[in-house]
Amino acid sequence: MSDTPPQPLITVDDIHTYYGKSHILNGVSLEVGTGEVVGLLGRNGVGKSTTLKTIMGLVRPSRGRTLLEGCAITDFPAHRIARLGIGYVPEDRRIFRLLTVMENLRTGLDRRAVTEARKKELLDKVYAFFPMLAERRNQAGGTLSGGEQQMLAIARAMMLEPKIILLDEPTEGLMPRMVSQIRQIIDALHRDGVAILLVEQNVPLTLDASRRVYIMEKGAVRHHALASQLRVNDAVIHQYLGV
Numbered sequence: 001m002s003d004t005p006p007q008p009l010i011t012v013d014d015i016h017t018y019y020g021k022s023h024i025l026n027g028v029s030l031e032v033g034t035g036e037v038v039g040l041l042g043r044n045g046v047g048k049s050t051t052l053k054t055i056m057g058l059v060r061p062s063r064g065r066t067l068l069e070g071c072a073i074t075d076f077p078a079h080r081i082a083r084l085g086i087g088y089v090p091e092d093r094r095i096f097r098l099l100t101v102m103e104n105l106r107t108g109l110d111r112r113a114v115t116e117a118r119k120k121e122l123l124d125k126v127y128a129f130f131p132m133l134a135e136r137r138n139q140a141g142g143t144l145s146g147g148e149q150q151m152l153a154i155a156r157a158m159m160l161e162p163k164i165i166l167l168d169e170p171t172e173g174l175m176p177r178m179v180s181q182i183r184q185i186i187d188a189l190h191r192d193g194v195a196i197l198l199v200e201q202n203v204p205l206t207l208d209a210s211r212r213v214y215i216m217e218k219g220a221v222r223h224h225a226l227a228s229q230l231r232v233n234d235a236v237i238h239q240y241l242g243v
């Protein structure tokens with residue numbers, strides 16, 4: 001298929017994941033290419049977040065494999081997966097409310113191998129991406145608005161210099177102005193060569209930001225297409241998402 005990425009960065013190969021006895025993922029397969037923005041759509045409860053958690057090693061699949069650049073990472077602990085270059089911004093953002101913006105960012109830098117000079121370079125780069133965070137570097141994370149906290153969570157993921165960031169509903173609950181800022185950040189990350197697996201309820205934003213889109217239903221991927229195809233033919237979107 002011509003829309004298959006030439007160089008898979010992330011491969012999810014037929015994963016089955018359970019919560020207790022509930023069979024949540026029922027053979028999910030997908031790929032994200034190097035530097036590619038890929039959308040993952042689906043109604044509530046179909047398993048989008050569980051797919052991201054499985055890639056991150058936060059949930060163990062009972063069957064199937066996850067690979068990074070062709071190497072299996074299925075059994076690796078989450079911190080090792082993060083260090084290999086997979087950033088993750090969960091639905092609930094998990095910023096430290098009592099730590100300052102800078103302290104939050106430094107928690108993303110907690111690597112012995114990084115020199116102080118390099119840490120400063122990374123902080124400066126993230127502040128250039130997010131001038132708002134630079135202005136508020138000494139403010140407690142909990143005093144930021146929802147949109148600002150989302151940016152802080154993305155910025156913190158960037159501190160590990162990831163090859164890909166898994167974004168779980170980054171625009172949920174945000175005001176339109178903040179939604180368009182998140183949209184611009186996705187573009188900026190893309191220009192910087194970072195791949196993104198974007199889980200969203202915002203269909204227009206996902207079709208606009210992504211190159212390819214997977215649509216999930218009941219724990220499996222049911223449809224896969226170029227975003228450009230879905231932009232001109234919304235029957236599939238209507239069928240699976242009812243919008």
Ligand SMILES: Nc1ncnc2c1ncn2[C@@H]1O[C@H](COP(=O)(O)OP(=O)(O)OP(=O)(O)O)[C@@H](O)[C@H]1O
Binds near residue numbers: 019043046047049051
């Ligand atoms: N920790 C858990 N224990 C048991 N069941 C869970 C757990 N987390 C999620 N589930 C169930 O697994 C299914 C898939 O959940 P998941 O969060 O992956 O869906 P989602 O597609 O991200 O949905 P949403 O759009 O609501 O975020 C849902 O039926 C949910 O109720």
Ligand SMILES: [Mg+2]
Binds near residue numbers: 048049050091168
């Ligand atoms: Mg979810």
